[in-house]
Amino acid sequence: xxxxxxxxxxxxxxxxxxxxxxxxxxxxxxxxxxxxxxxxxxxxxxxxxxxxxxxxxxxxxxxxxxxxxxxxxxxxxxxxxxxxxxxxxxxxxxxxxxxxxxxxxxxxxxxxxxxxxxxxxxxxxxxxxxxxxxxxxxxxxxxxxxxxxxxxxxxxxxxxxxxxxxxxxxxxxxxxxxxxxxxxxxxxxxxxxxxxxxxxxxxxxxxxxxxxxxxxxxxxxxxxxxxxxxxxxxxxxxxxxxxxxxxxxxxxxxxxxxxxxxxxxxxxxxxx
Amino acid sequence: xxxxxxxxxxxxxxxxxxxxxxxxxxxxxxxxxxxxxxxxxxxxxxxxxxxxxxxxxxxxxxxxxxxxxxxxxxxxxxxxxxxxxxxxxxxxxxxxxxxxxxxxxxxxxxxxxxxxxxxxxxxxxxxxxxxxxxxxxxxxxxxxxxxxxxxxxxxxxxxxxxxxxxxxxxxxxxxxxxxxxxxxxxxxxxxxxxxxxxxxxxxxxxxxxxxxxxxxxxxxxxxxxxxxxxxxxxxxxxxxxxxxx
Numbered sequence: 001x002x003x004x005x006x007x008x009x010x011x012x013x014x015x016x017x018x019x020x021x022x023x024x025x026x027x028x029x030x031x032x033x034x035x036x037x038x039x040x041x042x043x044x045x046x047x048x049x050x051x052x053x054x055x056x057x058x059x060x061x062x063x064x065x066x067x068x069x070x071x072x073x074x075x076x077x078x079x080x081x082x083x084x085x086x087x088x089x090x091x092x093x094x095x096x097x098x099x100x101x102x103x104x105x106x107x108x109x110x111x112x113x114x115x116x117x118x119x120x121x122x123x124x125x126x127x128x129x130x131x132x133x134x135x136x137x138x139x140x141x142x143x144x145x146x147x148x149x150x151x152x153x154x155x156x157x158x159x160x161x162x163x164x165x166x167x168x169x170x171x172x173x174x175x176x177x178x179x180x181x182x183x184x185x186x187x188x189x190x191x192x193x194x195x196x197x198x199x200x201x202x203x204x205x206x207x208x209x210x211x212x213x214x215x216x217x218x219x220x221x222x223x224x225x226x227x228x229x230x231x232x233x234x235x236x237x238x239x240x241x242x243x244x245x246x247x248x249x250x251x252x253x254x255x256x257x258x259x260x261x262x263x264x265x266x267x268x269x270x271x272x
Numbered sequence: 273x274x275x276x277x278x279x280x281x282x283x284x285x286x287x288x289x290x291x292x293x294x295x296x297x298x299x300x301x302x303x304x305x306x307x308x309x310x311x312x313x314x315x316x317x318x319x320x321x322x323x324x325x326x327x328x329x330x331x332x333x334x335x336x337x338x339x340x341x342x343x344x345x346x347x348x349x350x351x352x353x354x355x356x357x358x359x360x361x362x363x364x365x366x367x368x369x370x371x372x373x374x375x376x377x378x379x380x381x382x383x384x385x386x387x388x389x390x391x392x393x394x395x396x397x398x399x400x401x402x403x404x405x406x407x408x409x410x411x412x413x414x415x416x417x418x419x420x421x422x423x424x425x426x427x428x429x430x431x432x433x434x435x436x437x438x439x440x441x442x443x444x445x446x447x448x449x450x451x452x453x454x455x456x457x458x459x460x461x462x463x464x465x466x467x468x469x470x471x472x473x474x475x476x477x478x479x480x481x482x483x484x485x486x487x488x489x490x491x492x493x494x495x496x497x498x499x500x501x502x503x504x505x506x507x508x509x510x511x512x513x514x515x516x517x
Contacts, residue, residue: 037349150370154368155365157354157362157365158365160352161349161354161362162343162349165342167324168339168341168366169362169365169418171365212351215353216355217355217358218353
């Protein structure tokens with residue numbers, strides 16, 4: 001049994017993958033809690049999908065994926081902001097229009113004859129291809145996100161719990177929303193290399209959903225989300241190794257298990 | 273010396289539109305002011321102006337210090353993972369830098385505040401699992417922890433159970449004795465009649481003054497318009513609010 005758990009991590013490739021997934025969990029889990037508390041799940045998913053063209057262009061140009069992801073997120077955010085300014089459409093339509101367009105554009109670029117055969121890697125990530133440089137970059141981004149979340153924890157809580165009185169208690173709700181989106185963008189950029197454009201969302205939202213169902217205090221929920229994300233990462237790597245299936249997908253599936261299990265726990269909230 | 277002084281205040285959320293205009297009144301320390309008006313009449317708008325969140329077109333607001341705001345309990349998220357004590361502690365967030373942990377002093381203040389509103393027994397209960405009246409008292413406790421000279425309370429007594437209402441009114445008395453100024457938005461004219469001042473608004477200021485002199489049938493009719501029911505027997509007028517929550 002112990003061998004089943006330890007042997008897969010004998011080589012550098014799996015050690016890098018393990019380090020990457022643990023580092024990402026520390027940001028993705030707690031961040032996901034805030035994303036859900038702010039009802040930003042749609043924005044989170046959209047942001048990761050909308051950056052596909054940036055990733056493909058980076059892959060075509062041979063530039064680091066991180067650079068492409070950052071550019072892609074900026075373009076997606078600008079596009080969404082632009083379309084959402086039209087009052088007849090509003091935020092959700094803006095997101096839907098921009099993200100479908102960008103995802104389509106990304107797929108078109110990726111399927112062009114000139115594109116290197118890396119589309120799969122962009123969509124589903126490549127935990128086993130993580131280099132030391134990737135790991136350091138992801139680590140730096142995650143430290144930034146962690147500090148941001150720690151520094152803003154109280155304003156974020158005030159504005160999410162009850163918006164009307166948040167300013168009188170020292171929090172600016174609009175600024176909190178912006179900060180959260182920025183941290184989300186940074187996390188998305190950090191996680192795309194390992195988990196891919198389609199799957200990184202699972203590690204953000206699924207452990208957080210489970211933690212919110214199980215924990216009673218914010219601090220517990222945040223810690224639980226990080227723990228569940230890390231557990232899903234390790235379990236995913238093991239499943240992937242032993243069953244010979246894709247790593248990113250295994251991690252995503254393992255992250256979803258506690259989320260579904262937690263749904264069986266009855267809610268404590270009194271219905272009005 | 274006034275704790276709250278408003279002079280010729282007009283303001284609105286959108287350019288060209290004034291949600292509230294021509295409000296002028298003053299309240300001293302230890303006074304409870306009932307803010308009366310129909311739904312959409314500008315009670316919450318006035319509070320937002322006092323909180324500095326409403327673009328003010330004309331006029332001036334002077335306060336003895338940053339006010340605390342007690343919202344309607346419906347505004348709070350029930351699925352937020354916090355206990356009653358956690359919510360009361362939020363009152364101390366504004367004066368605690370982010371790198372400093374909330375210490376024993378803040379915890380003691382939060383526990384004291386919960387004790388004052390009679391909720392010591394449920395301090396560790398999840399906020400969303402409490403009754404509406406208990407939740408309203410927790411939000412009041414949060415404002416107590418804020419320790420503000422001026423408190424703005426948005427319909428704190430509507431839709432709460434009798435025990436909670438009695439508890440809340442007892443705290444009002446204590447706060448008045450401590451020299452704090454309370455502005456209480458309410459639909460209940462009878463209740464407001466027992467306070468120090470009443471301010472009637474309906475898009476603009478209709479009247480302000482001592483309840484006995486101010487709450488005349490004419491003023492109430494102008495304040496509530498079609499929503500008013502005047503019962504037989506002089507001063508027994510009741511404002512009827514459509515509680516559109």
